[in-house]
Amino acid sequence: MADKNYTELLNDLKDNKIKELVVKPDEFTEFQVAYMNFDTRKRVIGKADQNGVITYTYLSDSGTNS
Template sequence: MPEIDYQAQLDQLHAGKVKELIIKPEQFMDFQDVFQSYQYRSQIEGDAKHGGEIHYHLISERAES
């Protein structure tokens, strides 16, 4: 089980309590296991950044900015 509660972080993102989740390369596999089963994953998008980080945000948030 991952040390970080990715389910709680995804819930905060979906609820609008945070605007972005930043996942580092070494966290990706643990995060991906949780993300693939997340109920609202179709509403969340990830953008790959330099260095292998992925920044996840709500799709509607991006459309508004």
């Protein structure tokens, strides 16, 4: 598995370049480091699916997920 740049992916989510970010259980530890250092992490909303997969979206200024 190639390492993902989660900081870049979180910025893409924030900038609406991507609609969602899917994180699998084996990626979570690496993702969490970027997430905890992300300046607007309180706007990143995660929804847990089966098997520990989490889909993140970004809460826009209008109050809705983009």
